[in-house]
Amino acid sequence: MDNPNVSGQDDQTARLVTLAQNGDHTAFHRLADRYQPGIFRMMYYRTRSRMDAEDLTQDVFLRAYKQIGRIESPALFRSWLYRIAVNRVKDFYRRQRIKSLVGWVSMDEEGFRESEEMVVAPDAEERLDRRDFWNRVEGLLERLSKKEREAFLLRFFDQLSIQEMTTAMGKNESTVKTHLYRALNKIKAAMAETPDKDDFWESI
Amino acid sequence: MNDRFEERHLSEDEFTQAIVERDSLPDGLNAHLVRCPSCAERLARFESRLAGMGRMARSSAPSPARPFRLPQTDPKEPLWQRKSILAMGISAMVLLAVVVWRPAWFTAPRSAPAVAFDAAADRRLMEDIDAIVDNALPEAYQQVAFFDTPDFSDSISDGQDVFDWIVPSIDEEDDDFLS
Numbered sequence: 001m002d003n004p005n006v007s008g009q010d011d012q013t014a015r016l017v018t019l020a021q022n023g024d025h026t027a028f029h030r031l032a033d034r035y036q037p038g039i040f041r042m043m044y045y046r047t048r049s050r051m052d053a054e055d056l057t058q059d060v061f062l063r064a065y066k067q068i069g070r071i072e073s074p075a076l077f078r079s080w081l082y083r084i085a086v087n088r089v090k091d092f093y094r095r096q097r098i099k100s101l102v103g104w105v106s107m108d109e110e111g112f113r114e115s116e117e118m119v120v121a122p123d124a125e126e127r128l129d130r131r132d133f134w135n136r137v138e139g140l141l142e143r144l145s146k147k148e149r150e151a152f153l154l155r156f157f158d159q160l161s162i163q164e165m166t167t168a169m170g171k172n173e174s175t176v177k178t179h180l181y182r183a184l185n186k187i188k189a190a191m192a193e194t195p196d197k198d199d200f201w202e203s204i
Numbered sequence: 205m206n207d208r209f210e211e212r213h214l215s216e217d218e219f220t221q222a223i224v225e226r227d228s229l230p231d232g233l234n235a236h237l238v239r240c241p242s243c244a245e246r247l248a249r250f251e252s253r254l255a256g257m258g259r260m261a262r263s264s265a266p267s268p269a270r271p272f273r274l275p276q277t278d279p280k281e282p283l284w285q286r287k288s289i290l291a292m293g294i295s296a297m298v299l300l301a302v303v304v305w306r307p308a309w310f311t312a313p314r315s316a317p318a319v320a321f322d323a324a325a326d327r328r329l330m331e332d333i334d335a336i337v338d339n340a341l342p343e344a345y346q347q348v349a350f351f352d353t354p355d356f357s358d359s360i361s362d363g364q365d366v367f368d369w370i371v372p373s374i375d376e377e378d379d380d381f382l383s
Contacts, residue, residue, distance in 0.1 A: 025274055032272040040268040041261075050266050061272045130264045137257065156258045162225060177224050184220045188250065 010075050017074035020065075028068070032061050035078065039085050042158050046089050048134065056092060060085045079167035082160060086150065086168055136200060140190050148183035155180055212236070214243045222247055223254070 013034070019027035039060055043053035063084050071080055141149050147169075154160045154168055165176045194200070214222065214233060222229055222237070229237075237244050339346060348366060 029271075029273060036268055036272050041265040044265045045261055050269075053266075054269060057268060058272060062274075065274060133260050133264060137261070156254045157261050159258060177228075180224050181220055184223055185217070187254075188216070188220065191253070 013077050014074035017071060017077045020068050028065055035081055039081060042085055045153060045157050056088050060088055076167055079164035082168035083170065140187055143186045143190050144183050147179045151176060151179035152183040213240060219247055223251060
């Protein structure tokens with residue numbers, strides 16, 4: 001499940017991180033080029049909004065740039081970046097909750113998501129497939145606690161290793177495995193409960 | 205112990221454990237997974253579903269609209285610049301406080317003659333105020349207003365010009381009209 005490219009890129013990443021720590025903007029831009037798509041997708045999985053994902057991704061890299069001097073082990077850059085991203089998502093939802101409490105935004109953004117999906121997948125059939133997929137994913141994720149959901153998404157959607165997850169979640173290995181274990185048991189049970197059972201998940 | 209594991213199929217929990225981390229399974233179960241096509245197939249199927257879910261999510265997600273680039277200007281101002289702005293701000297606040305509140309410690313001590321002079325000026329001012337309180341009319345109007353004074357006739361003659369100005373005589377009005 002681990003991304004095979006990650007270990008191959010570790011040395012180069014570490015070299016770029018060291019350069020960026022010494023104020024090399026070009027090196028930081030190369031790091032951003034390498035990790036931006038992954039961080040952007042991570043944000044999109046969690047917000048299901050392209051605009052929010054764009055803003056949050058920009059923010060993650062700005063923060064990373066400001067704090068890059070703090071990384072003691074440049075090889076851990078990727079997991080450190082995901083840690084910033086995980087924290088930004090938490091902040092985002094905290095603010096959304098506050099805004100929804102005072103009535104500034106609605107937490108039900110289905111209409112907005114649909115309009116964004118028009119841009120992502122202009123073809124109607126494809127759009128329906130994607131919507132169906134995300135509805136099913138959301139149905140599964142709803143059964144998980146926050147920690148379990150984060151562990152599941154980091155492992156199977158963002159493809160982080162257990163080791164990387166410990167940095168990204170700020171938990172020790174045993175705790176991360178426990179969250180993942182519980183998440184998988186619930187996902188397995190939920191998949192078995194769905195009317196078409198395995199058909200959908202087999203077909204993807 | 206390992207033989208016991210090798211003899212039976214994996215439980216649901218053991219499948220989950222294998223997905224979380226295959227190496228954490230006892231050696232006997234790992235050996236069973238290698239030998240048992242049924243368990244290996246079950247495990248591969250669940251792993252493939254999870255991998256498919258991740259694949260589908262990646263293909264359903266859009267790409268970032270633009271690459272990340274740092275802002276042209278460094279958001280961090282030089283330290284000396286930040287310090288000077290802070291110093292100017294503090295100075296402005298202190299100046300404002302002195303101008304608005306004039307704290308006692310800021311006022312310079314004054315000499316005894318100056319204090320006495322101010323006291324005399326204050327007294328004169330209070331006398332003037334008392335006089336106005338007793339009689340608010342200016343001196344020129346006072347005799348016009350005091351009809352009950354004993355020397356009314358004299359006062360009216362002294363103030364005739366004023367009286368004529370307030371109530372002009374009919375003759376004068378007629379003269380003006382004729383001319």
